[in-house]
Amino acid sequence: MKDLLHPSLLQINYLMTLEKIEKKRGCVGTVADICGVSHGPVSRFFKECVNYGYLTEQYTFTEAGIRALRMYERILQSTQSYLTRLGVSEGSRQESLRQLIENVDYELLLSITRSDTQVKKDTTISQESSTPNFLEKVLEKGNYEVGIALHQVNRTGGGPRLSMAHQGFEHIAVIRNNNRGSWLELTICPVHGISRIDGKDMTGWLSSLKYENHGQLCEVDLRANKVRIPLSACRFTRSSHGNIKGMIMITVTCTAGKAHMPESTALLTFWM
Known part of the structure; x- marks a missing residue:
């Protein structure tokens, strides 16, 4: 999958449209018309697909191209279902996708969007394994400080960047592992920003946080400026050195006075 071309959502739509239309002269223009874009972007992308071995010079799919398209369709379906389960509003869903x-x-x-996905045991611990039984093998009972980061999932052009939601939490969290359960505890902080309307300083607070746990949408109960997320809802990867990284996609909203900041999705990562 690492060798798979990583096109934009619109470019995936070009390929899906190309498969549906009759293969004949003028197909680039037809795809452009259906997708509501000009001829140039479609032509350039199809030429890239030719160079990548996905399309022939006549813009018919190769075997590699068909396999890639099926993978894109699988990823699209999985992500769309995940966003629906997560409760992302219909108006925000396409942009989040x-x-x-x-x-x-x-x-x-x-790995994040499909809880039933099976992955290589030597690199990833499945969601089903992130249970008290798993934690007994990794952690003794007790409390452990961990660093956290919340990253944007929108294109930044220079690698991952911190999300605005990153400001909403203390950057040291606590993993609590005891007889009552195992969870990640975050401490809420005020979010500072500049109003786009009048340029004034604004201070906001987290007003909601949602995550998915085994197919069920969960909204965190905000009490005493603390947020608790069960570790069973998280995904884990383990490096060759034995370090474990946990991650979970969350959807948050903030309130600044009477203003409500739009719902946003971020990738929460923590290190054990």
């Missing part, structure tokens, strides 16, 4: 498809590694995206 674009952000995830275009900016998150495909393997990570499938």
